[in-house]
Amino acid sequence: MEKFKILFKPDNKEIEADRGEILLSCAIGGGIYINSSCGGDGICGRCKVIIEKGSFTTEPTGRITQEERKKGYVLACLTTIHGDLVVKVPPASRLDITKIKEEDAKLLRLKGIYSQAEDTAEVEAISHKEAFSHSPLATKLYLELPPPTLDDKVSDLERLYREIKDKKDIGFMQTGLTNIKRLGAILRQSDWKVTVLLGKRNETTEIVSIEHGDTSGRNYGIAFDIGTTTVVGQLVNLNTDEVLGTKATHNRQIVFGDDVITRIVYATEEDGLEKLHHAVIDNMNEIIKELVAGNKLALTDVNGVLCAGNTTMIHLLLRVDPKFIRMEPYVPTANFVPTIRASEAGIKINPRGLLACVPGVSTYVGGDVVAGVVACGMSEEEDLTVLIDVGTNGEIVIGNKEWLISAAASAGPSFEGSGVSCGMRATNGAIQRVRLQSPEKVVLETIGNARPRGICGSGYIDALAELFTHRILERDGKISTSIKSSRIRQMETGLEFVLAFKDETDIGADIVITEQDVENLKRSKASIYSATAILLDKLNLRFEDVKRFFIAGGFGTYLDIEKAVMIGLLPDLERSRFTFIGNSSLIGAREALLSYEAFKKAEEIATKITYLELSVEPAYMDEYIQALFFPHTDIAKFPSVGALR
Numbered sequence: 001m002e003k004f005k006i007l008f009k010p011d012n013k014e015i016e017a018d019r020g021e022i023l024l025s026c027a028i029g030g031g032i033y034i035n036s037s038c039g040g041d042g043i044c045g046r047c048k049v050i051i052e053k054g055s056f057t058t059e060p061t062g063r064i065t066q067e068e069r070k071k072g073y074v075l076a077c078l079t080t081i082h083g084d085l086v087v088k089v090p091p092a093s094r095l096d097i098t099k100i101k102e103e104d105a106k107l108l109r110l111k112g113i114y115s116q117a118e119d120t121a122e123v124e125a126i127s128h129k130e131a132f133s134h135s136p137l138a139t140k141l142y143l144e145l146p147p148p149t150l151d152d153k154v155s156d157l158e159r160l161y162r163e164i165k166d167k168k169d170i171g172f173m174q175t176g177l178t179n180i181k182r183l184g185a186i187l188r189q190s191d192w193k194v195t196v197l198l199g200k201r202n203e204t205t206e207i208v209s210i211e212h213g214d215t216s217g218r219n220y221g222i223a224f225d226i227g228t229t230t231v232v233g234q235l236v237n238l239n240t241d242e243v244l245g246t247k248a249t250h251n252r253q254i255v256f257g258d259d260v261i262t263r264i265v266y267a268t269e270e271d272g273l274e275k276l277h278h279a280v281i282d283n284m285n286e287i288i289k290e291l292v293a294g295n296k297l298a299l300t301d302v303n304g305v306l307c308a309g310n311t312t313m314i315h316l317l318l319r320v321d322p323k324f325i326r327m328e329p330y331v332p333t334a335n336f337v338p339t340i341r342a343s344e345a346g347i348k349i350n351p352r353g354l355l356a357c358v359p360g361v362s363t364y365v366g367g368d369v370v371a372g373v374v375a376c377g378m379s380e381e382e383d384l385t386v387l388i389d390v391g392t393n394g395e396i397v398i399g400n401k402e403w404l405i406s407a408a409a410s411a412g413p414s415f416e417g418s419g420v421s422c423g424m425r426a427t428n429g430a431i432q433r434v435r436l437q438s439p440e441k442v443v444l445e446t447i448g449n450a451r452p453r454g455i456c457g458s459g460y461i462d463a464l465a466e467l468f469t470h471r472i473l474e475r476d477g478k479i480s481t482s483i484k485s486s487r488i489r490q491m492e493t494g495l496e497f498v499l500a501f502k503d504e505t506d507i508g509a510d511i512v513i514t515e516q517d518v519e520n521l522k523r524s525k526a527s528i529y530s531a532t533a534i535l536l537d538k539l540n541l542r543f544e545d546v547k548r549f550f551i552a553g554g555f556g557t558y559l560d561i562e563k564a565v566m567i568g569l570l571p572d573l574e575r576s577r578f579t580f581i582g583n584s585s586l587i588g589a590r591e592a593l594l595s596y597e598a599f600k601k602a603e604e605i606a607t608k609i610t611y612l613e614l615s616v617e618p619a620y621m622d623e624y625i626q627a628l629f630f631p632h633t634d635i636a637k638f639p640s641v642g643a644l645r
Contacts, residue, residue: 001018001019002018002019003016003017003018003019004016004017004018004019004081004082004083004084004085005017005084005085006023006026006030006054006081006084006085006087007084007085007086007087008027008030008032008087008088008089009052009086009087009088009089010088010089011032011089013030013031013032015027015029015030015032017081018081019081019082020080020081020082021080021081022076022077022078022079022080022081023049023056023074023076023077023079023080023081023085023087024036024047024076024077024079026081027076027087027089028255028256032089033094033254033255034047034049034076034089034093034094034255035047035092035093035094036076036077036255036256036257042059042061042063042075042077042078044063044258044419045061045063045064045075046093047075047076047077047093048063048064048068048073048074048075048076048090048092048093049073049074049075049076049079049087049088049089049090049093050071050072050073050074050087050088050090051072051074051079051085051086051087051088052072052086052087052088053084053085053086054083054084054085054086054087055081055082055083055084055085056074056079056080056081056082056083056085057079057080057082058074058075058078058079058080059075059078059079061075061078063075065492090507091453091506091507091508091509092454092507092509132591132594132595132597132598132601133595133597134241134594134595135200135594135595135596135597136200136219136221136238136304136593136594136595136596137199137200137221137238137303137304137306137339137356137592137593137594137596137599138197138198138199138200138208138219138221138238138303138304138353138354139197139198139199139219139238140195140196140197140198140215140216140217140218140219140238140239141164141167141168141195141196141198141216142193142194142195142214142215142216143160143163143164143167143193143194143195143196144192144193145159145160145163145187145192145193145194146159146192147192156183156184156187157175157180157183160183160187160196160207160210161173164196164198164207168198170198170205171205172204172205173204173205173206173207174204174205174206174207175206175207175208176206179207179209179210182210183210186210186211186212189212190212190213193212193213193214194210194211194212194213195210195211195212195213195214195215195216196209196210196211197209197210197211197219197303197350197352199303199304199339199354200339200354200356200596200599201338201339201354202338202339208303208352208353208354209350209352216239217239218297218298218301219237219238219239219301219303220235220236220237220238220244220297220301220302220303221235221236221238221302221303221304221305221306221593221594222234222235222236222287222288222291222302222304222305222306222349222593223236223305223306223307223308223586223589223590223592223593224284224287224305224306224307224308224309224586224589225307225308225309225368225371225583225585225586225589226251226280226284226307226308226309226313226314226317226368227251227309227310227313227368227391227585228251228253228258228259228260228310228312228313228391228392228416229250229251229254229258229416229425230248230249230250230251230425231248231249231250231251231280231283231284231287232246232247232248232287232583232586233246233247233248233284233287233288233291234246234586234590235291235292235295235302236590236593236594238303238304238593238594241594243590244291244295245291245294245295247287247290247291248287249283249286249287250425251279251280251283252279252280252282252283253276253279253280253316255279256272256275256276256279258392258416258419259392259412260310260312260313260325260392260393261326263276263312263316263322264312264322264323264325264326265326267316267321267322267323268323273316273319273321273322274319276316277316277317277318277319277346278346280313280316280317281317281345281346281347284305284347285346285347285348288302288305288347288348288349289348299348299349299350300349300350300351301350302349302350302353303349303350303353303354304342304349304353304354304355304356304593305342305347305349305353305354305355305356305593306355306356306357306358306589306590306592306593306599307355307356307357307358307367307589308357308358308367308368308370308371308585308586308588308589308592309357309366309367309368309585310360310364310366310367310368310369310393311325311332311335311360311362311363311364311365311366311367312325312366313366313368314337314357314360314366314367315332315333317345317357318337318345318357319345320333320334321333325363330363331363332360332362332363335359335360335361335362335606336359336360336603336606337356337357337359339354339355339356340354340355341353341354341355342354342355356592356593356599358370358371358374358588358589358592358599358602358606359602359603359606360606361406361606361609361611362406362408362611363408364393364395364408365395365397365406365407365408365609365611367585367602367606368389368585369387369389369395369397369406369585370588370602370605370606370609371584371585371586371587371588371589371591371592371602372387372389372397372550372552372581372584372585372588373387373397373404373588373605373609374588374591374592374598374601374602374605375581375584375585375587375588375591376550376581376584378397378399378400378404378548378550379399379400379401379404379601379604379605379608380401381400381401381547381548382400382401383400383547383548384398384399384400384541384545384546384547385398385399385400385546385547385548385549385550386398386532386546386548386549386550387549387550387552387584388528388532388549388550388551388552388570389552389553389584389585390411390415390457390528390551390552390553390555390569391411391415391416391553392411392412392416393408393409393410393411394408394409394410394411394524394527394528394531395407395408395409396408396409396528396531396532396535397609398532398535398536398539398541398546399609403608403610404605404608404609404610405535405538405539405609405610405611405612406535406609406610406611406612407531407534407535407611407612407613407614408531408614409527409528409530409531409614410527411523411524411527411528412520412523412524412527414457414460414517414520414521414523414524415457415460415461415521415524415553415555416457417430417454417455417456417457419520420455420460420513420517420520420521421512421513421514421516421517422454422455422499422511422512422513422517423454423455423456423460423517424453424454424455424456425456426447426456426457426458426555427447427456428446428447428448428450428453429446429447429448429450429451429452429453429454429506430446430447430452430453430454430455430456430459431444431445431446431452431454431455431456431459431463431499431500431511432445432446432447432456432458432459432462432555432558433445433458433459433462433560434459434462434463434466434499435462435466436466436467436469436470436472438470439470439472439483439484439485439487439488440485440486440487442487442499442500444499444500450506451504451505451506452499452500452504452505452506452507452511453505453506453507453511454507454511455499455511455513456555457553457555457559458555458558458559458560460513460517460521461555461559461560461563461564461567461569462560462563463499464513464518464521464563464566464567464630465560465562465563465564465566465567466563467479467497467513468566468567468630469566469644470483471483472485472488472497473518473630474630475629475630476629476630477515477518477519477522477628477629477630478495478515478518479494479495479496479497479515479518481495485497486498487499489512491514493514493515493516494514494515494516495514495515496512496513496514496515497512497513498510498511498512499511499512499513522628522629522630523628525567525568525569525627526568526624526625526627526628527624527627528569529568529569529570529571529627529632530620530623530624530626530627531614531620532571533623533627534612534614534617534619534620534623535612537619537623538612538617543571543573544573546573546577547577548577548579549570549573549577549578549579550579550581550584551564551570551578551579551580551581552580552581552582552583552584552585553582555580558580559580561575561578561580562575565631565638565640565641566630566631566641566644567630567631568627568629568630568631568632568638568641571637572631572637572638572639572640572641588602
């Protein structure tokens with residue numbers, strides 16, 4: 001097949017492509033990361049590039065304006081290569097999936113994960129639960145065995161078991177044939193002084209490996225939060241529980257689509273599942289390598305990995321076909337995955353090291369939510385408590401120590417910076433605070449105090465609340481035509497409000513919020529609010545009956561509860577009832593890594609949670625439609641907001 005050279009600017013990276021290849025696929029294959037929320041279906045319009053020179057064909061699309069066409073803009077996903085090309089990727093289309101710097105990760109609300117003391121303080125602040133006992137996924141035990149004699153002629157394996165049981169209260173033990181084959185030589189070569197690595201594996205204690213001499217001091221594990229948007233790994237000393245470091249990166253699967261449904265569809269294509277699997281495994285292995293090198297360890301010192309993620313992410317991590325998740329009756333292949341060798345999934349640690357995953361509840365309530373329940377301790381609370389994890393699928397859990405019920409609201413990725421014109425993830429340059437001093441005067445705060453590049457979740461919540469407070473935004477989500485401001489502009493698709501003009505930004509373009517953006521955000525907040533309301537109503541309860549609300553999600557550095565109430569995302573109650581806990585999935589994953597008791601608690605929680613399918617609830621759509629206003633159709637439900645209007 002005829003080959004062509006494609007030069008991508010500003011990276012100045014040249015990639016070889018076949019005639020007829022789609023430009024977006026060529027870019028992905030060559031490590032050029034371009035925004036593509038819809039996974040290459042030509043719907044989102046975010047993969048805009050400028051072709052400066054060369055032969056190609058492209059499909060017409062309303063996502064490219066007349067002015068942009070004149071400048072050479074095309075959608076990479078709709079463009080076919082027919083010759084050598086020179087392609088410029090503008091800043092707004094570039095997908096930053098580089099590693100997240102430590103200081104930026106702190107700003108991402110991955111708070112409390114850089115020191116054990118800080119994290120412990122956070123957990124204590126959000127929960128009254130007792131600490132779990134120390135019993136990590138992998139434990140090292142140094143042994144000095146008595147050599148066999150004519151009076152003590154038990155086999156080497158029985159001798160090893162006997163010595164372990166003398167030191168630890170262990171019932172059933174097992175080990176593999178590989179260890180048995182090597183056992184006799186290792187014991188004698190090491191003068192009967194060995195270290196055994198014991199792993200908690202599916203209700204049994206396994207002798208994972210046997211090492212010469214005393215290596216008990218080298219025992220580490222990594223907890224992972226496998227998010228749709230970000231992957232976060234945390235290195236922990238399994239002997240002392242000390243957190244040694246945290247690394248975060250954007251999930252490379254983003255290039256195949258922003259949401260799980262798009263990725264499930266992509267997984268059905270040829271080699272799609274392999275590509276999605278390797279994307280996240282590459283993320284994890286890079287994080288592991290950096291954490292290990294940064295602490296002057298060896299990969300063989302890492303003996304266990306514990307992951308939390310939504311149901312689809314865990315399927316892709318383990319290379320399990322996720323297609324049945326989106327086929328009626330929407331059943332995953334597995335919610336409870338047995339502990340396996342990490343090498344089976346392609347994770348590069350100790351070759352015999354273990355990989356465990358926090359169990360999920362259902363198709364749309366996964367192990368990340370269960371980990372959040374473990375982290376905040378709501379399953380041990382006497383009082384009625386609600387956990388709301390705001391993401392693409394807004395998951396809600398309601399209950400206490402006696403019972404738990406959950407639901408997933410199809411919130412969409414708006415609050416994660418996708419599906420909105422100037423949205424971005426909570427990284428450097430993202431607008432996260434918005435204050436209007438007047439319809440003309442806007443004060444912005446960005447993550448890292450950098451020049452604005454876009455708007456993250458907390459920035460959108462702030463913007464909506466401020467526009468609503470200043471009556472620029474009507475209750476139905478339309479921008480008012482009675483307010484006079486140079487920031488309000490009529491465009492082809494409707495009115496928009498300019499938060500930052502192009503000379504104030506880092507992308508050379510205006511950063512705006514459009515009426516279509518407001519519509520998407522309105523649907524997201526309505527979905528989450530109405531799902532919570534319906535769950536409570538099914539239980540004959542009211543918002544006022546809830547004593548504590550835990551809000552999780554990657555909004556940014558913070559979530560302004562007052563503003564979230566203002567737009568109708570959260571109910572109008574005493575603000576002291578709400579606590580923003582950030583990345584609860586990572587905290588729960590780490591607790592499960594360090595304590596088998598916590599892992600068993602996660603299994604108990606996953607079994608205990610009842611899942612309510614909202615799509616078959618007739619009252620849900622009525623509640624949802626009522627919530628499609630700011631803050632709600634019934635303003636009486638939001639008295640503090642009504643007082644301001």
